[in-house]
Amino acid sequence: MTVDSGFVRHPGSTDAPRGPRTLLRGAAVVTLDNELGDFEQADILIDGDTISMVAPKLEVHDARVVDATDMIAIPGFVDTHRHTWQSAMRHGYAEMNPLQYFADVLQGIGAAYTPEDVHIGTLLGAASALNAGTTTLVDWSHIQNSPEHSDAAISALVESGIRAVFAHGWPLTTDDRWTKDSALPHPTDIERLNKQYFAGDNPLLTLAMAARGPEMTLPTVWRADLELARALGIRTSVHVGAYPHNAVHHAVDQYGRAGLLGADMTFVHCCGCTDAELAMIAAAGASVSLGVHCEMNSQGIGDIPLDRLLSIGLRPSLSGDTETKCTGDMFTQMRLLYAYYRSWRGGGHSTVSTPPDLMLRDVLEFATIEGARAAGLDHCVGTITPGKQADLVLIRATDVNLAPVLDPVAAVVLSAHEGNVDSVLVAGDFVKANGHPVRLDHHAVIRKAKISQKRVLGHPVNR
Structure with a gap:
């Protein structure tokens, strides 16, 4: 995932774009919205926490642009x-x-x-x-x-x-x-x-x-x-x-x-x-x-x-x-x-x-x-539909276990795994970007989990 419009990602950085508007550019979009349909290549415009538009080649000049080319965009699980x-x-x-x-x-x-x-x-x-x-x-x-x-x-x-x-x-x-x-x-x-x-x-x-x-x-x-x-x-x-x-x-x-x-x-x-x-x-x-x-x-x-x-x-x-x-x-x-x-x-x-x-x-x-x-939340999540919350997943379609992608749905269900997940958004905020967590320090979480595991199970972690 690369980001334009003034956002510069340094090598090794896990920073993600922030701001009121984000444009995901050029993904294969599986909306799961029966009226909207899927797109071989399209843009997703996010206003704050909400999906605003989904269409090929949106002309937007006031948003941070995320290059999602060669990605499969699906609703969050x-x-x-x-x-x-x-x-x-x-x-x-x-x-x-x-x-x-x-x-x-x-x-x-x-x-x-x-x-x-x-x-x-x-x-x-x-x-x-x-x-x-x-x-x-x-x-x-x-x-x-x-x-x-x-x-x-x-x-x-x-x-x-x-x-x-x-x-x-x-x-x-x-x-x-x-x-x-x-x-x-x-x-x-x-x-x-x-x-x-x-x-x-x-x-x-x-x-x-x-x-x-x-x-x-x-x-x-x-x-x-x-x-x-x-x-x-x-x-x-x-x-x-x-x-x-x-x-x-x-x-x-x-x-x-x-x-x-x-x-x-x-x-x-x-x-x-x-x-x-x-x-x-x-x-x-x-x-x-x-x-x-x-x-x-x-x-x-x-x-x-x-x-x-x-x-x-x-x-x-x-x-x-x-x-x-x-x-x-x-x-x-x-x-x-x-x-x-x-x-x-x-x-x-x-x-x-x-x-x-x-x-x-x-x-x-x-x-x-x-x-x-x-979950009683189908009014706000579950499909990539304008007006719903921007809970989205970007999957790298160029990874060797998926490429060349013939059918995005088949690729996701039959072959994709956690390692193919490039980016994850919840309510328009990136919680994972460029393959790395944005919000949490996973190493710190795991260190604490090891201590808890040892205590609750009553024996060394590496038994």
Whole structure:
């Protein structure tokens, strides 16, 4: 990426253009806006935090110009479910029985987390998400051990510069009082947080509830929790149908029979949900989040229900889930999902009589506009559309694993990776430029994460 109009980048500099107007010049633009269409080569004009115009060869004389020739411009990815606080414990549970993850991480280790551990884990996860082109992150934060833990998580999200939906969960303890037939209501601290952090004018922060739902609580509790979320005017995200011991609760059916299903709900995983339950989700206008890599890597969780979703018109969003046993970047989720579906369908495993076709563009939409819809943010992100926020990713089309690019969508979904991401913008600000972070010192973040990792796991970092 090179920048004109008075902006000089010295060798090795990671500075990015700043100012009220920025013109991205000459990129191959995948807008994902069905009315606007895509462009083999076009310019994107950004006014402040907003996309102003998208067209070939814009004549603009009062903007800083970024030469985006040989770049693929796409909307920023939207991750709809990541336990970001766990990032310092990366990859430690991939080979273990998934039930050991629940016992170790969500009880013993999680219960011992300090606010400082939450802050650095969340900051590390958000930093790596941005580096890989994820500009909006639903931080599914079930580590609300104290109000200070919540404050620490929110502080890290703000520090990172990511567009964040903070999904407020529950405390982690060494027993199962919060997660097995629990009579404990959702922590009321969510009301304080709503007033303190989310009632202002920060467009990058949104509040949601990470709910326990019928699989974990008594009916009086999950009903009251959902009513609390709706009273606060926030969305609700809940795990359902992951592993047989959860699927037997038929959580979606319970919500449906109670008349509480709504478009403000996102259901995560849904592997063990019945066809009738998926139909209920679709009828309610609710959304589904698939954590593809973790679902494929978690033995016993159940089959990814993509064929059943698509057959009833339910288009899912994607998530990085937990980096304790998978990778969080959206390139991996897209690539694995496409390959999984092709193999699943081609091998005759589907229970759907005629499984729908899955196109590469569909998968890219799952990672962008469908994620924006699931986060309740499709009015402002998810496509490169004038009037929406300038959350954008520039991918180098000249890199040897992509060039020569025949189809930008195919290149992004099938072959692109984090290393191809040249620049990332959130609300018009560069958080990554010329392949380097602009806002954060990644080395400093990693040093702190190593200290946290050693403390929470109770052994040397390099075991």
